[in-house]
Amino acid sequence: xxxxxxxxxxxxxxxxxxxxxYATRGFQRRIGYGKKPALLIIDLANAWTREGNAFTCxxxxxxxxxxxxxxxxxxxxxxxxxxxxxxxxxxxRSTPGDMGLWHYxxxxxxxxxxxxxAAIDSRVAPREGEHVIVKKRASAFHGTYLSGMLKTMGVDxxxxxxxxxxxCVRNSIEDAIADGFRPIAVREGIGDRIxxxxxxxxxxxxxxxxxxxxxxxxxxxxxxxxxxV
Amino acid sequence: xxxxxxxxxxxxxxxxxxxxxYATRGFQRRIGYGKKPALLIIDLANAWTREGNAFTCxxxxxxxxxxxxxxxxxxxxxxxxxxxxxxxxxxxRSTPGDMGLWHYxxxxxxxxxxxxxAAIDSRVAPREGEHVIVKKRASAFHGTYLSGMLKTMGVDxxxxxxxxxxxCVRNSIEDAIADGFRPIAVREGIGDRIxxxxxxxxxxxxxxxxxxxxxxxxxxxxxxxxxxV
Amino acid sequence: xxxxxxxxxxxxxxxxxxxxxYATRGFQRRIGYGKKPALLIIDLANAWTREGNAFTCxxxxxxxxxxxxxxxxxxxxxxxxxxxxxxxxxxxRSTPGDMGLWHYxxxxxxxxxxxxxAAIDSRVAPREGEHVIVKKRASAFHGTYLSGMLKTMGVDxxxxxxxxxxxCVRNSIEDAIADGFRPIAVREGIGDRIxxxxxxxxxxxxxxxxxxxxxxxxxxxxxxxxxxV
Amino acid sequence: xxxxxxxxxxxxxxxxxxxxxYATRGFQRRIGYGKKPALLIIDLANAWTREGNAFTCxxxxxxxxxxxxxxxxxxxxxxxxxxxxxxxxxxxRSTPGDMGLWHYxxxxxxxxxxxxxAAIDSRVAPREGEHVIVKKRASAFHGTYLSGMLKTMGVDxxxxxxxxxxxCVRNSIEDAIADGFRPIAVREGIGDRIxxxxxxxxxxxxxxxxxxxxxxxxxxxxxxxxxxV
Numbered sequence: 001x002x003x004x005x006x007x008x009x010x011x012x013x014x015x016x017x018x019x020x021x022y023a024t025r026g027f028q029r030r031i032g033y034g035k036k037p038a039l040l041i042i043d044l045a046n047a048w049t050r051e052g053n054a055f056t057c058x059x060x061x062x063x064x065x066x067x068x069x070x071x072x073x074x075x076x077x078x079x080x081x082x083x084x085x086x087x088x089x090x091x092x093r094s095t096p097g098d099m100g101l102w103h104y105x106x107x108x109x110x111x112x113x114x115x116x117x118a119a120i121d122s123r124v125a126p127r128e129g130e131h132v133i134v135k136k137r138a139s140a141f142h143g144t145y146l147s148g149m150l151k152t153m154g155v156d157x158x159x160x161x162x163x164x165x166x167x168c169v170r171n172s173i174e175d176a177i178a179d180g181f182r183p184i185a186v187r188e189g190i191g192d193r194i195x196x197x198x199x200x201x202x203x204x205x206x207x208x209x210x211x212x213x214x215x216x217x218x219x220x221x222x223x224x225x226x227x228x229v
Numbered sequence: 230x231x232x233x234x235x236x237x238x239x240x241x242x243x244x245x246x247x248x249x250x251y252a253t254r255g256f257q258r259r260i261g262y263g264k265k266p267a268l269l270i271i272d273l274a275n276a277w278t279r280e281g282n283a284f285t286c287x288x289x290x291x292x293x294x295x296x297x298x299x300x301x302x303x304x305x306x307x308x309x310x311x312x313x314x315x316x317x318x319x320x321x322r323s324t325p326g327d328m329g330l331w332h333y334x335x336x337x338x339x340x341x342x343x344x345x346x347a348a349i350d351s352r353v354a355p356r357e358g359e360h361v362i363v364k365k366r367a368s369a370f371h372g373t374y375l376s377g378m379l380k381t382m383g384v385d386x387x388x389x390x391x392x393x394x395x396x397c398v399r400n401s402i403e404d405a406i407a408d409g410f411r412p413i414a415v416r417e418g419i420g421d422r423i424x425x426x427x428x429x430x431x432x433x434x435x436x437x438x439x440x441x442x443x444x445x446x447x448x449x450x451x452x453x454x455x456x457x458v
Numbered sequence: 459x460x461x462x463x464x465x466x467x468x469x470x471x472x473x474x475x476x477x478x479x480y481a482t483r484g485f486q487r488r489i490g491y492g493k494k495p496a497l498l499i500i501d502l503a504n505a506w507t508r509e510g511n512a513f514t515c516x517x518x519x520x521x522x523x524x525x526x527x528x529x530x531x532x533x534x535x536x537x538x539x540x541x542x543x544x545x546x547x548x549x550x551r552s553t554p555g556d557m558g559l560w561h562y563x564x565x566x567x568x569x570x571x572x573x574x575x576a577a578i579d580s581r582v583a584p585r586e587g588e589h590v591i592v593k594k595r596a597s598a599f600h601g602t603y604l605s606g607m608l609k610t611m612g613v614d615x616x617x618x619x620x621x622x623x624x625x626c627v628r629n630s631i632e633d634a635i636a637d638g639f640r641p642i643a644v645r646e647g648i649g650d651r652i653x654x655x656x657x658x659x660x661x662x663x664x665x666x667x668x669x670x671x672x673x674x675x676x677x678x679x680x681x682x683x684x685x686x687v
Numbered sequence: 688x689x690x691x692x693x694x695x696x697x698x699x700x701x702x703x704x705x706x707x708x709y710a711t712r713g714f715q716r717r718i719g720y721g722k723k724p725a726l727l728i729i730d731l732a733n734a735w736t737r738e739g740n741a742f743t744c745x746x747x748x749x750x751x752x753x754x755x756x757x758x759x760x761x762x763x764x765x766x767x768x769x770x771x772x773x774x775x776x777x778x779x780r781s782t783p784g785d786m787g788l789w790h791y792x793x794x795x796x797x798x799x800x801x802x803x804x805a806a807i808d809s810r811v812a813p814r815e816g817e818h819v820i821v822k823k824r825a826s827a828f829h830g831t832y833l834s835g836m837l838k839t840m841g842v843d844x845x846x847x848x849x850x851x852x853x854x855c856v857r858n859s860i861e862d863a864i865a866d867g868f869r870p871i872a873v874r875e876g877i878g879d880r881i882x883x884x885x886x887x888x889x890x891x892x893x894x895x896x897x898x899x900x901x902x903x904x905x906x907x908x909x910x911x912x913x914x915x916v
Binding site for chain 2: 767776777782783784785787788816818819822823824830831832833834835836838839840841
C-alpha cells in the first residue's frame with residue numbers, strides 16, 4: 001500500500017501545522033549525534049523484504065540500497081552492527097509460548113525460528129562478528145540483551161533502519177531513548193506496508209523520541225571526525 | 230490543535246483502505262477482553278489536563294468524564310486502578326539525571342516531582358489503595374514496577390486511557406502486550422495535543438497492539454459477568 | 459569441590475542459629491505452591507554437566523536423575539518446561555559483544571553459541587514444544603522473553619533446578635519472585651562446583667526469595683489435585 | 688547475629704580452598720575500576736540502620752563511617768550518588784499491590800512509603816541533586832529507572848555499599864554487571880543481620896559478579912587521576 005501523493009500532501013499540511021505548534025511548546029528538539037553509533041537494522045528478513053509473505057513491506061528498492069550504503073560505512077569505520085529478526089519456536093496458536101499474546105493481533109505464527117522467512121535478506125547479509133538478535137516482540141530491546149550489549153560497547157547513538165515504521169522500528173526507538181541511547185531514524189532506510197504509516201510514525205518519532213535524518217546526513221556523519229573510533 | 234474535519238476525513242479514507250488491506254494479510258485481529266482488568270490511567274495530571282503548561286492537551290471536556298465513568302465502574306467492581314504521572318527529581322538540563330536523554334527531545338524539565346503540575350487532576354483523584362506510579366519515560370512499564378505488580382494482582386487485561394496517544398499511551402500499550410497483558414484502548418478516554426495524533430495512533434494500536442473500543446463497550450464489559458471478581 | 463562433612467556441619471550450626479533468629483524477625487516465611495507451575499531447568503548443558511570444562515559442576519549423579527523425574531512428572535501433567543543455556547556469538551574477549559562485561563569475572567569465552575558445550579545434556583534433552591532459552595547473563599529472566607512467556611502461559615509458580623546455586627539458579631529465583639512468580643528450589647536438583655555454595659545459597663534463597671523443597675515434596679505436589687491443569 | 692570467630696575461621700578455610708580451585712578454572716577474575724564511578728548506597732534507611740525494626744542490621748558502627756567517607760569523596764569529586772530505600776504504598780498483606788509476592792517470604796509490610804523507617808539515615812543524608820530511588824524489590828535495578836539514568840550520566844562503574852549482603856546488595860551487583868556496569872563492593876560498607884551472610888555473599892560476588900575491595904583501596908581510586916571528571 002503505497003502512500004498516494006494526495007494522502008502525503010494532506011499529511012504534510014497537518015505535520016507543518018503541528019510542527020509550528022510544537023515550536024511554541026518546546027517539543028521537536030534535536031537530540032543530535034553522539035560519538036559512538038551502532039547500526040540497528042530492524043527485521044530486514046525475507047518475510048518483510050520479499051514478496052509473498054503476510055509481513056511483506058513496500059519500497060524495498062529504496063530501503064535495501066540505503067541499508068547497503070549504511071552497512072558499508074559502518075564496516076569501513078569498524079562500528080558495531082546489530083540486526084534483528086522476529087521468530088518463534090512454537091507457532092501453534094493453540095499452545096501458549098514465545099509468541100506471547102501477539103498472535104491475537106498480528107499473524108506472527110508465520111515466523112518460525114530457523115526458517116528462510118526469518119533469515120536476514122541476503123542483500124544485507126550479516127558478516128562474522130555482527131550480531132543478529134532473534135526478538136519476540138516489537139522492540140529490539142524488549143526481552144533481549146541489546147541494551148546491556150550496547151552499553152558494554154560504549155555505544156551512545158543508535159542509527160535505526162528497517163521495518164515497520166509503525167511497530168518494530170518505532171518501538172525500538174522509543175526504548176532506545178528510554179535506555180539512554182540517542183536514536184537517529186534514517187528516512188530512506190525505513191518502510192512499512194500500509195499507506196501513511198511511514199509518514200505519521202516518523203513525524204511522531206521526530207517530535208518526541210529521536211531525530212529523523214536523511215541518508216546523506218547520516219553518511220556524512222559516519223565519514224566525519226565526530227566519531228570516537 | 231484539534232483535528233479538523235477535513236483532516237479527519239482524509240485520514241478516515243486512508244484508514245479504511247489500510248484496514249481492507251490488513252484484512253487480506255491477517256492483521257488487525259481482536260485480542261478481546263480477559264477475566265481480570267486493571268484500569269491504567271496515563272498522565273491525567275495537571276500539566277496535561279489544565280491550561281497553560283507545555284504539556285497541556287486538548288479535549289478534556291470529553292476525556293475527564295470518560296475517565297470518571299471508568300473509575301466509578303472499576304471502584305464498584307473492586308478492580309485495580311493504577312495512575313501514572315511523569316516527574317523528575319533533577320530538572321536542571323545541564324545535570325544528567327532522571328530525565329535521562331528525554332529533555333533533548335521534549336520539555337520534561339517543567340515536570341518537577343511533587344509539583345502541582347505533576348499531581349493527578351483532582352477531578353479524577355486517586356483514592357486510598359489505588360496506585361500512582363511516578364514514571365520517567367513514556368511507557369508506564371519502562372523502569373517501573375508495574376508489570377510485576379499487575380502479575381501479582383492476577384490482572385490479564387489493561388484498560389488504558391489518558392494522554393498522549395502519540396507517546397505515553399501508545400508506548401504503554403506496546404509494552405502491555407509485550408509483557409502478556411491484553412490492552413484495550415478506550416477511544417473517548419485518550420487524547421493528545423496535535424492534530425491527527427489520536428487518530429493515527431489509535432489506528433496503529435488497533436492494527437497491531439491492542440483493541441480500540443468505545444467507552445460504552447468497555448462499560449458494558451465492566452458490568453458483565455465476564456469478569457473474575 | 460565437594461562440601462566436606464566438617465564444613466557442612468559447621469554451616470548447619472550457623473544456619474540453625476540464623477533460622478532461630480529469623481523466626482523472631484518474621485523472615486523465612488513459606489511462599490507455597492501455586493496452581494500452575496513451570497519447570498525451569500538452569501544450564502544443564504554439557505559445559506556444566508560433563509567433565510572437562512571450566513564450568514563443570516559436581517554431583518551430577520544425583521542432579522540428573524532428579525531432573526529426569528521432574529521432567530517425567532511435568533510431561534505427564536502437560537505442564538510447561540523451559541530450559542536455559544548460556545552461550546555467546548562473539549567469544550573473542552578483545553571484541554565487546556554479547557558477553558558484556560561478564561568475561562572480566564568468569565570464563566564465559568568458552569561458551570560458544572551452537573557448540574556441543576552449550577547444548578542441553580542429552581540425558582535431560584528437551585522435546586518438541588519445550589523451550590530452550592539462550593541467555594547471556596546469570597538470570598534466566600534478564601534480557602530474555604521468559605517473564606512475558608510465563609505470564610502468557612498462566613504460570614504462577616516456577617520449579618527451579620540446575621546449576622549453579624551461587625549464580626544462575628539463585629539469580630533466576632531472585633528475578634522470579636520479583637516478577638511475580640512463586641519460586642520453588644528443588645534441593646536434589648541443584649548443584650555447584652565449589653564447597654559450601656549449594657548450602658549457603660539455598661539458605662539465603664529459602665530465607666528471602668523462594669521455598670527450598672525436597673524432590674519428594676515437589677513430586678507429590680505435581681501428582682496432586684492442587685494443580686490447575 | 689554477629690559472625691563468631693569460629694564460624695569466620697571455618698568459612699575462611701572453605702573460601703581459601705575454593706579460591707585455589709577457581710584459580711585453576713579461570714574464575715574470580717578482576718573486573719577493575721572504570722573511569723566514571725557512581726556511588727550506589729543500598730537501603731541505609733532507618734529500618735535497616737537503627738535498632739528495633741524487623742530489618743535492623745548489625746555493624747553500623749563500621750558501616751556508617753565507611754559510607755560517610757565514601758560520600759565525602761564522591762561529593763568532593765562531583766561524582767553521582769544514588770541511594771535506594773525499599774517502601775510500599777499498600778502494606779496490607781491481604782491486598783495485592785506493590786509488595787508483589789515478597790511479603791510471602793519477608794516482612795516488607797513494615798516498610799511504608801513516606802515513613803521514618805523508610806527514610807535514609809540522617810547520618811548519611813542525601814543532598815540536593817543526589818538521587819533516592821524507592822524500589823520495591825531486592826535489586827536497585829529491577830523495576831526502576833536506575834540503569835538508564837546511570838547510562839545517561841556516562842557511568843561505567845558502580846561502587847556499592849549498604850545492606851543486606853544476602854539480598855539487596857548482592858542482587859544489585861548481579862544486575863549491575865548484567866547491565867554493563869563494573870561493580871565494586873566495598874567490604875567495610877556492607878552489612879547484614881545474620882551470621883556468615885556478609886562473608887559468603889562477598890565471596891560469591893567476588894568470584895563471579897564484581898570485585899570486593901577495601902574502603903582504603905576505593906578511597907585511593909577516588910583520589911586518583913584514573914577518573915574521568
